[in-house]
Amino acid sequence: xxxxxxxxxxxxxxxxxxxxxxxxxxxxxxVLIDIQYAGICHSDIHQAREGWGxxxxxxVPGHEIAGVVSEVGSxxxxxxxxxxxxxxCMVDSCRECxxxxxxxxxxxxxxxxxxxxxxxxxxxPTYGGYSQKIVVDEAxxxxxxxxxxxxxxxxxxxxxxxxYSPLKRFGAGPGKKVxxxxxxGLGHMAVKIAHALGAEVTVLSQSLRKKDDGLxxxxxxxxxxxxxxxxxxxxxxxxxxxxxxxxxxxFGAYLGLxxxxxxxxxxxxxxxxxxxNLFSLIGGGKNLAGSMIGGIAETQEMLxxxxxxxxxxxxxxxxxxxxxxxxERVLASDVRYRFVIDTATI
Numbered sequence: 001x002x003x004x005x006x007x008x009x010x011x012x013x014x015x016x017x018x019x020x021x022x023x024x025x026x027x028x029x030x031v032l033i034d035i036q037y038a039g040i041c042h043s044d045i046h047q048a049r050e051g052w053g054x055x056x057x058x059x060v061p062g063h064e065i066a067g068v069v070s071e072v073g074s075x076x077x078x079x080x081x082x083x084x085x086x087x088x089c090m091v092d093s094c095r096e097c098x099x100x101x102x103x104x105x106x107x108x109x110x111x112x113x114x115x116x117x118x119x120x121x122x123x124x125p126t127y128g129g130y131s132q133k134i135v136v137d138e139a140x141x142x143x144x145x146x147x148x149x150x151x152x153x154x155x156x157x158x159x160x161x162x163x164y165s166p167l168k169r170f171g172a173g174p175g176k177k178v179x180x181x182x183x184x185g186l187g188h189m190a191v192k193i194a195h196a197l198g199a200e201v202t203v204l205s206q207s208l209r210k211k212d213d214g215l216x217x218x219x220x221x222x223x224x225x226x227x228x229x230x231x232x233x234x235x236x237x238x239x240x241x242x243x244x245x246x247x248x249x250x251f252g253a254y255l256g257l258x259x260x261x262x263x264x265x266x267x268x269x270x271x272x273x274x275x276x277n278l279f280s281l282i283g284g285g286k287n288l289a290g291s292m293i294g295g296i297a298e299t300q301e302m303l304x305x306x307x308x309x310x311x312x313x314x315x316x317x318x319x320x321x322x323x324x325x326x327x328e329r330v331l332a333s334d335v336r337y338r339f340v341i342d343t344a345t346i
Contacts, residue, residue: 001025002032005346006131007320008058008141010019011051012050015324018346021127023135030135031079038129039155039313040339042185042246043269045327047117051271055117062129062341063089063115066144066154076138078333084144086303088157089293091115091126091140103295105140109324130323132346142300146305148243152312155185155338156303158293159313163190163242164302165294166265167197170240174198179234179241179257180219182211184265185330186244188314188337193302194242202238204257213336214313217314231256244268251288252280263287313338319345 001022005125008019019153026032035280044061046052066088079085093100093108100108113120116128127134144153163186178199180190187203194201195218202221203214205268211222223230234257246268255264266289281288294302306312314337327341 003134006060006127007323007346008060008127008130009048010058012048012055012057016048016130018320019127021131023133024122024124024174026071026073026135028073028075029138030073031069031085031138031141032083033065033134033136033141034041034068034070035065035067035132035134035343036130037066037151037154038062038341038343039158039315040323040326040330040341041155041158042330043158043185044272045330046166046246048268048327052269056125058132059117060117060127062131063087064154064157064159064340065115065134066150066157067131067134070133072138073310079141079143084150086144086145086153086157087129087134087136087140088142088299089115089116089170091136092121094122095139103297105295106293124324129344130320130341130343132343140296142296142303145304147276147307147310148303148312151317151340152315152341153303155189155313156306156316157299159186159189159338160193160306161294161299161302162186162267162291163244164193164287164305165298166242166267166291167194167240169291169300170265170289171262172197172199172240176200176239177202177237179204179238181225181241181243181249181254182268183214183246183337184244185313185335185338188213188217190221190242190244192311193306195219196305196311202234204241238262240265242267248272248274251276255280255284255286257287258284258286260284261286263289265289265291267291313340315340317342321345
């Protein structure tokens, strides 16, 4: 076991504080990663404050991890010491079910094991990236291409793959009209990736406050959803809408913006249930879908795609002592567009 410094929430809704945690010894197929950067995802806040249900404490959040391999197990074949690597939202799965064998480990029938707030196969709780080091099986570690800086690559391990996966799955590309709901940590990545895929991209945001940013990131159009005229003007326009927000929406109104056969894909996860009049789906043969991160192979594909297109996250680099302040700023939508912790400051 190795003792490392970390930032943890000692209890639900409690401020995060500096502490130490134990990392397991490197096993045959493990890599030890010196974490250099860890992104702050809105889901870190949901879980640290038990917004999604009962959680495990103390909790070390963080599933947008970028670092360098410092030790490898005797059976490791994918990586060597010195490699630039990343770890996303999961660190294991059963590896045997139909979904795992199909490269969809995130939908493991027996349940994938989260990078934090989960119990591993060894019965020990998992601790995330707000820490100096992490030990992960090589099968759940990805390579960060040289074309990406580690600080801007860290958020790709969640925000990048969470938006890339549904954009690819539902056919974003040339000749397609794609709308992105919300221009935050997820939304800004969706805009960049959809633009790089060749789609015509529209941002649907509460206000026009970030319009200039949205257009610079690759959006072709930008509309305020607080203006009722938006839903009239854009009715029947989009082949695909990706909702990145964690606030409950008027789903009927957004489904009205789809073409016949179009899809509204949700990657944001509101804490409250939603209600829906099914006629808004039936009239037009529309699809209401969900998507959760991506498998390991698709995550590597996304990183390679982003490197090839020069896509990194727009980040604000912070010290570990600023984590609690950053949480409040995320909740106030006061970040452009992803906080990333310099873990050298832990």
